[in-house]
Amino acid sequence: MADKENKKNKKKAQEPQEEPQEQPEATEAPDQSDPVQELQEKLDAQHEAHLRLAAEYDNFRKRTQKEKEASYANGKADTIGKLLPIYDNLERALNQPTEDAAYKKGVEMTMAELEKIFQGLGVSAYGQAGDAFDPNLHNAVMHTQDESQGENVITQVFQKGFRMGERVIRFAMVQVAN
Incomplete structure (x- = not known):
């Protein structure tokens, strides 16, 4: 019987022994993660938030600049619109016949100044x-x-x-x- 056991042992020795497969060690458990990876993700999220905030600020700055320019143009146009009746009255005064040369000259000078102001404002x-x-x-x-x-x-x-x-x-x- 000993021979039979020796033969079985020899057969087992001749057969390639299966090495136990190494189980890959779980480097990341569901509740534990690599602190470097965690910090990198947080940094990336903060960087994206910073870029969004910078873009939002840039858009805000451009929008307020446009609004300021439009507000200035609207105010200028409204002011000029309120001066137009004065222009009309001066024009009517110039078209009226008059004997008083000094009066006519004064109205002409006033009209010339108003036209000069309008020209300077791009009107x-x-x-x-x-x-x-x-x-x-x-x-x-x-x-x-x-x-x-x-x-x-x-x-x-x-x-x-x-x-x-x-x-x-x-x-x-x-x-x-x-």
Whole structure:
């Protein structure tokens, strides 16, 4: 019997022995993680939050700058709009006949100063007889049939229009032919 056991032992020795497979050690348990990885994730999250905050601030700064510019332009246009009746009165005074040369000269000088101020602010008057009618610039208050004039031509200006750049401050009141 000893021979049989020796043969069995030899067979077992000849057979390649299976080495126990090494189980990979769990480096990360569900409740434990690598502190370096944790800190890196926190750093990345903080960096992303910082970038978002910086972009939000930049957008806020640009938006407030645009609002400030628009507010300034609106205030300027409103102020000029309130000065336009003075311009109209000076223009009517210049068109009235008068014997007093000093009075006329004073009104002319006042009108010249007001026009100079308007020019400095980028305000220009528009609307003359013979111009083409543009509904974006003119307010047609009368219509006339005149074969000597072309289609949609301004025949008379009742009140000049004013604009600051491309912005219309006051539409010109006009009479349009045909």
